[in-house]
Amino acid sequence: MSIQKQSFNIGLVAAAFVLAACGVKEAKKSHEGSLTLNSASYLVVESNALESASDSISGEGSVVFVAPLIEDGNNFNLKFELQDSGSLSLIAGSDNKLLQGLTLTFSRNDSVLSFETKVGDTASTSQDMGGIDATKQIAINIDVHNDETPAHILVWKHDSTEELLIDTEESSASAGNGQGNFWGLALKKAKVAVADIRAATNEE
Amino acid sequence: MLLLFSYPAQAQEGITPFVAVDMSGAFKVDESSTASDRFEVREAEFSLAAPVDHIFDGMFSIAAHSEGGAHLFELHEAWLSTTKLVPRIQLKAGQFFLGIGRLNRVHRHEWPFISAPVVHKLFFGDEGVLDSGAEVSSLLPLPFFLELSAGVTNGFVYGHSHNAGEKPRQPTHYARLATAGAALSSEALVALNYLSRTDIANERMQLFGADFVAKWAGGILQAELWQRRITPPAAKKTAEQGAYLFTGFNLIGAIATGLRFEHFSVITLEDAFGRRVNNNIVALSPQVSYRASEFAQFRSGVIFQDQTQENSARKINRTFEIQLVYIMGAHPAHEF
Amino acid sequence: MNFKSICLFLSAFFWTQTSMAKVNIVTTTSDLQALATAVGGERVAVDGLIKGSQDPHHLEAKPSFVLKVSHADLLVSNGLGLEAAWLPKVLAGARNKNILPGSLGHFIAAEGITAIDIPLTNVSRADGDVHQEGNPHITLDPERVIIIASALAIRLSELDKDGADYYQQRAGVFVKEITSKIPSWKVRLKATGISKVITYHKTLNYFLTRFQIEPAGYLEPHPGVTPTARHILDTISTAKTGQIKLILVENFFDDTAAKRIAAEAGGIRIKTVPVAVGGEPDIQTFIDLYERIVQAVEGKSS
Numbered sequence: 001m002s003i004q005k006q007s008f009n010i011g012l013v014a015a016a017f018v019l020a021a022c023g024v025k026e027a028k029k030s031h032e033g034s035l036t037l038n039s040a041s042y043l044v045v046e047s048n049a050l051e052s053a054s055d056s057i058s059g060e061g062s063v064v065f066v067a068p069l070i071e072d073g074n075n076f077n078l079k080f081e082l083q084d085s086g087s088l089s090l091i092a093g094s095d096n097k098l099l100q101g102l103t104l105t106f107s108r109n110d111s112v113l114s115f116e117t118k119v120g121d122t123a124s125t126s127q128d129m130g131g132i133d134a135t136k137q138i139a140i141n142i143d144v145h146n147d148e149t150p151a152h153i154l155v156w157k158h159d160s161t162e163e164l165l166i167d168t169e170e171s172s173a174s175a176g177n178g179q180g181n182f183w184g185l186a187l188k189k190a191k192v193a194v195a196d197i198r199a200a201t202n203e204e
Numbered sequence: 205m206l207l208l209f210s211y212p213a214q215a216q217e218g219i220t221p222f223v224a225v226d227m228s229g230a231f232k233v234d235e236s237s238t239a240s241d242r243f244e245v246r247e248a249e250f251s252l253a254a255p256v257d258h259i260f261d262g263m264f265s266i267a268a269h270s271e272g273g274a275h276l277f278e279l280h281e282a283w284l285s286t287t288k289l290v291p292r293i294q295l296k297a298g299q300f301f302l303g304i305g306r307l308n309r310v311h312r313h314e315w316p317f318i319s320a321p322v323v324h325k326l327f328f329g330d331e332g333v334l335d336s337g338a339e340v341s342s343l344l345p346l347p348f349f350l351e352l353s354a355g356v357t358n359g360f361v362y363g364h365s366h367n368a369g370e371k372p373r374q375p376t377h378y379a380r381l382a383t384a385g386a387a388l389s390s391e392a393l394v395a396l397n398y399l400s401r402t403d404i405a406n407e408r409m410q411l412f413g414a415d416f417v418a419k420w421a422g423g424i425l426q427a428e429l430w431q432r433r434i435t436p437p438a439a440k441k442t443a444e445q446g447a448y449l450f451t452g453f454n455l456i457g458a459i460a461t462g463l464r465f466e467h468f469s470v471i472t473l474e475d476a477f478g479r480r481v482n483n484n485i486v487a488l489s490p491q492v493s494y495r496a497s498e499f500a501q502f503r504s505g506v507i508f509q510d511q512t513q514e515n516s517a518r519k520i521n522r523t524f525e526i527q528l529v530y531i532m533g534a535h536p537a538h539e540f
Numbered sequence: 541m542n543f544k545s546i547c548l549f550l551s552a553f554f555w556t557q558t559s560m561a562k563v564n565i566v567t568t569t570s571d572l573q574a575l576a577t578a579v580g581g582e583r584v585a586v587d588g589l590i591k592g593s594q595d596p597h598h599l600e601a602k603p604s605f606v607l608k609v610s611h612a613d614l615l616v617s618n619g620l621g622l623e624a625a626w627l628p629k630v631l632a633g634a635r636n637k638n639i640l641p642g643s644l645g646h647f648i649a650a651e652g653i654t655a656i657d658i659p660l661t662n663v664s665r666a667d668g669d670v671h672q673e674g675n676p677h678i679t680l681d682p683e684r685v686i687i688i689a690s691a692l693a694i695r696l697s698e699l700d701k702d703g704a705d706y707y708q709q710r711a712g713v714f715v716k717e718i719t720s721k722i723p724s725w726k727v728r729l730k731a732t733g734i735s736k737v738i739t740y741h742k743t744l745n746y747f748l749t750r751f752q753i754e755p756a757g758y759l760e761p762h763p764g765v766t767p768t769a770r771h772i773l774d775t776i777s778t779a780k781t782g783q784i785k786l787i788l789v790e791n792f793f794d795d796t797a798a799k800r801i802a803a804e805a806g807g808i809r810i811k812t813v814p815v816a817v818g819g820e821p822d823i824q825t826f827i828d829l830y831e832r833i834v835q836a837v838e839g840k841s842s
Contacts, residue, residue: 041515042476043476043477064476065476066475066476066477066515067475067481067513067514067515067516068473068474068475068476068481070470070473070483070511070513095439096475096476096477096478100438100439179436179439180439181442181473182476199238199519287632287635287636287637287640288637288640291635291637292610292635292636293635294632294635341635342635343606343607343610343633343634343635345610348607349603349604349606349607351633384602384603384604384607386602386603386604391602391603391604393603419600419602457766458766497665497764497765498598498625499665539601539629540600540601540602540603540629
């Protein structure tokens with residue numbers, strides 16, 4: 001083989017390595033630059049003018065958080081605003097495409113906030129959440145105990161009163177259980193400022 | 205509940221009644237702890253054991269557990285057993301703790317530590333798995349100890365549940381193979397276990413485990429290792445694995461000390477990208493016990509638990525525990 | 541070799557095997573193991589669960605116990621609650637219906653024996669580890685051991701009819717050996733002048749009562765409860781007023797409390813004694829055992 005040909009081959013191989021390295025770097029970049037809310041990375045599952053900022057997610061669309069759920073019982077801390085006819089759904093225990101999960105939907109109609117749950121085609125009866133002004137920013141804590149059948153859901157006001165707003169054991173408002181171990185949000189004319197998770201306190 | 209019988213009548217029928225009370229408390233050592241900060245009667249159990257007739261023996265127990273501060277009595281165990289029908293075979297039928305593992309076969313007030321290890325809590329519940337069915341066990345006719353047990357139970361529910369559950373596709377079924385040996389003044393028993401159940405949604409759960417216990421004068425070494433595999437009908441299989449190792453020995457007089465090490469991990473945990481997520485729960489729990497007699501003892505200990513998951517905040521949980529156990533009446537002989 | 545010869549050979553072979561098959565005996569205590577060996581001789585294979593140096597009250601139902609009992613033709617237990625903490629679990633685990641209580645294959649030594657130290661009122665656990673039916677340590681009395689040996693010979697004869705004469709003869713030899721020694725033990729013990737003794741537990745009461753020595757007190761405040769400071773003081777007082785000269789401590793108990801009492805009361809000998817056959821390496825028979833206890837009272841070194 002001539003020196004020129006050897007040099008060409010070496011160059012070709014080197015270029016391939018460089019390209020491959022760049023390509024890997026490129027792929028890594030897409031993970032490193034992932035979207036975050038309160039330091040939790042998320043992926044966009046659906047978007048219809050969904051806006052992702054460092055301190056909020058707004059508009060219409062859905063996101064799934066990258067880190068999986070480890071506990072059967074989780075506590076979600078949400079702070080969000082809804083436009084009239086807007087809604088925010090918390091999907092707990094889904095797969096990474098937000099399917100097969102337990103959907104908890106908070107909907108605004110004028111100043112009234114209502115709540116319903118859904119698993120697949122099974123939905124609970126919608127109930128109004130008294131004590132919440134849906135025109136203002138809503139701050140709530142939600143326990144989802146997915147190890148009970150159906151999942152036991154509790155919703156509290158996240159303020160000094162910590163008023164219990166929903167207990168699905170009392171209202172039979174839980175549609176079932178999530179089958180996966182991811183969670184996410186589905187927004188419609190909504191803006192989410194805080195979406196936090198920690199293990200739920202043991203009920204017993 | 206009012207029980208009316210006199211001592212002479214009991215003696216004539218061969219009935220041995222006993223009560224076991226297990227009181228425990230868990231308290232926060234720091235803000236990270238999820239302890240309830242409450243001391244209460246965790247369980248109060250009333251039991252009767254007696255020969256039913258010349259063939260069968262019976263066992264009946266009810267227990268009150270603390271649930272959200274209220275104590276509800278419920279049926280614990282009610283079963284009939286015999287070793288007189290088929291040579292070398294024990295038959296048992298009724299409601300009972302499944303004959304699998306080490307902790308699941310022993311009543312909680314007889315455990316060598318205060319609370320359930322993480323792997324037991326997650327796979328068997330805070331106490332153990334109770335169900336109704338039948339179990340057969342045999343000490344095989346060999347010159348060495350080899351015991352084989354197998355059972356089938358309804359499987360409508362698994363774990364501590366107050367609802368009736370739904371008929372599973374495959375009922376709970378399990379098997380255990382145990383062998384034992386002695387050396388010097390110590391004796392050890394090791395067993396392999398398997399359990400499976402397929403629920404109404406066609407989700408199959410399998411448990412594979414090994415348990416070990418060795419005892420010598422004034423000392424004990426006990427361990428269990430479990431892996432649980434869940435195969436949902438239309439999703440990825442998940443696998444979790446956990447173990448604990450406990451060692452205890454007498455210090456002086458009626459005072460003993462012990463140390464439990466635990467590990468737990470969800471082996472198949474992946475993030476939304478499908479990348480493996482490293483996760484571990486590790487715990488170290490020292491304890492000290494005062495055993496006034498075999499019928500009354502006091503224990504205290506601390507749990508240092510560290511939970512880590514890639515790209516998630518580390519969770520440290522430090523909890524101080526105490527326990528008081530007492531037994532009244534003629535408690536049956538203890539398990540090895 | 542024709543067919544007839546083969547048949548004869550096989551018949552003879554199996555007949556000898558049957559004849560040579562020993563009665564498999566498992567005993568709970570080492571005393572009962574020695575007794576079963578003495579009575580059963582070459583026609584039995586005897587295995588004991590407990591060593592002579594172990595306290596029979598506080599044991600667990602070990603897998604090795606379960607295995608041995610599962611193969612037994614005859615289980616010999618003491619009774620009177622001595623094995624109540626663990627034997628039921630062993631029997632359940634063994635799954636051997638031939639040796640369950642009430643069957644021919646379960647011999648309880650205490651049956652037919654008159655017990656002592658039977659509580660006059662109903663007792664509770666506040667009184668310690670008290671046996672409602674009486675003191676279970678019956679094998680410490682040579683006269684009662686003789687009765688047990690005879691009863692065991694009868695039971696073995698029921699299980700192994702071909703060996704009836706053999707068992708009766710061996711039991712007779714055993715009884716003669718023991719009864720020949722009793723008069724000399726009585727004389728020697730009387731000569732010591734010891735009429736009262738303090739012991740750790742009630743293990744020796746049958747022996748002491750047989751030879752007219754009064755159990756004057758115990759180091760345990762209640763059976764099964766380790767000596768407390770308060771009780772030690774009370775026992776020192778008892779020793780002084782009762783002019784006690786001897787404390788006997790069973791060799792699986794600690795003698796610290798005995799030493800304290802002896803130091804405070806003065807003029808008291810302490811002897812640690814085996815209380816079971818096999819309790820020490822050179823205690824191989826009942827005669828060895830009773831002789832050792834007599835020597836302890838006499839003050840002779842072992």
